[in-house]
Amino acid sequence: MTLPIPTPPHHPGQVLVVTNDFPPRQGGIETFVRSLCDELPDVVVFTARMPAAAEYDAALPFPVVRDRTPMLLPTARVTRSAVRVMREYGAEQVVFGAAAPLGLMGPALREAGARRIVALTHGHETWWAGTPGTRQALRRIGDAADTLTSVSGWCEKQIAPALSPGAAARMRRLTPGVDTSRFFPDCGGEQVRKGLGLEGVPVVACVSRLVARKGQDTLIQGWPRVLAVVPEAVLLIVGGGPDRARLEELARRTGVAHAVRFTGAVPWADIPPYVDAADVFAMPCRTRRFGLEPEALGIVTLEASAVGKPVVVGDSGGAPDTVKHGETGYLVDPYNPVATALRITELLTDPARARAMGEAGRAWVRTQWTWARSGRLLRELLDVH
Structure with missing residues (x-):
């Protein structure tokens, strides 16, 4: 099945966000990824199919491309689709909304022209770091990215030992923010x-x-x-x-x-x-x-x-x-x-x-x-x- 991707004009510096965690599905990572999209000057999101997505996407100020599956996995087909979206939109930077497992697509996106790759880690990557098979996969994800981020000091301490020394040295703390225009005293x-x-x-x-x-x-x-x-x-x-x-x-x-x-x-x-x-x-x-x-x-x-x-x-x-x-x-x-x-x-x-x-x-x-x-x-x- 071919993704219905329009061909937009090229915007140097456009960012491709590849994520399973995106509204209208609700959750902490979904809020994190969605809010960060608002902080980027030019962004296109490649994400999974989910109920009520068409109406939600139509109201966004940036394009969203939905895969045909309800969960993205770093398979050959999904990787080809991500590469296609990146090329169609002229994206030169990539953000993985959650490093594991989608960050395993990093080498293919780099080969396709990605100039910078940032993979966000949350909580589940801590158990990837502590389990033998997934630990090796997380190491590959870290080596493929320019930066792995962590939401807390504790998470960083759990994840860093699973990475190569170079990838561990490149980790940065990227915490979520709070929308104080929504959360304030006497707000209802x-x-x-x-x-x-x-x-x-x-x-x-x-x-x-x-x-x-x-x-x-x-x-x-x-x-x-x-x-x-x-x-x-x-x-x-x-x-x-x-x-x-x-x-x-x-x-x-x-x-x-x-x-x-x-x-x-x-x-x-x-x-x-x-x-x-x-x-x-x-x-x-x-x-x-x-x-x-x-x-x-x-x-x-x-x-x-x-x-x-x-x-x-x-x-x-x-x-x-x-x-x-x-x-x-x-x-x-x-x-x-x-x-x-x-x-x-x-x-x-x-x-x-x-x-x-x-x-x-x-x-x-x-x-x-x-x-x-x-x-x-x-x-x-x-x-x-």
Whole structure:
């Protein structure tokens, strides 16, 4: 099947983004890649087929070419398609939205004329680095790219030993940013509270996909300790996912079902008001599967700080990068419900401290975690202006 690619005029310095992670599919990497596209002067995206893509793509200010498959893999056919898109659009720089496995196409794109190649790493490349077969593949990806990026210091430490010395020396930290025009204090929380019947009630929110790694069960297990001090407190669990039934049953068995509210899945565009509805944001994320499933960073924690909320975050992978312990919130042992509940209770019973931490977090995000800053670095790595 031939890709329907129009032939546009050549734009020197145009960037080809090759990715499986792109809207309308929702997720942290999808948001990361999409936001970085806005920071590039000329970009074309080559990505997978997915539902509702045509309408989404039509509203974008740059072209998107969709493959016929729902997942891109570095097969010979997909590689030929990527080369064709690159040549049709005159792209001279390539960004792999996630280094593994699509970065294995790097040598072919280089041979086809790519001048600079940047491969973004996130969390899953850490287990590639620790597994013998995939470790060798990751080494090849690193050698084919001009730069591999990492989202956190922890991720870099896990990935670098799997690379050749030269590729490891070329790694750079490229963190996601926070859109402070969407995430800001009073961005709709009162309306959410009113709609949920939570006006005047202390609220702790966890906004995340419902999977075991995010630690919602730690919050539920610790909630009796919170209620013992703050009887009217409500735990608001925002998001959908496969763990919901288990979490609901855990809340019933723990005797706190009356104080735990599940919203179900919330569209990405509607997330900020749910964060704003909280007095405290908590996500005691944890590392699972013998270290192969960590939290690479946790952008939602930074989004909560941007809204001016104190945060309680689990010590997993790169998550410590998202909180200044004792200043913007607390880092906790995600396997200790009592310790987690203690920190939450401290914040609920000391509004002045909670407010100061939220203000410090917002100031930190506004200066150090911006998409403009991330975009400048990516343009530097690609040598585009």
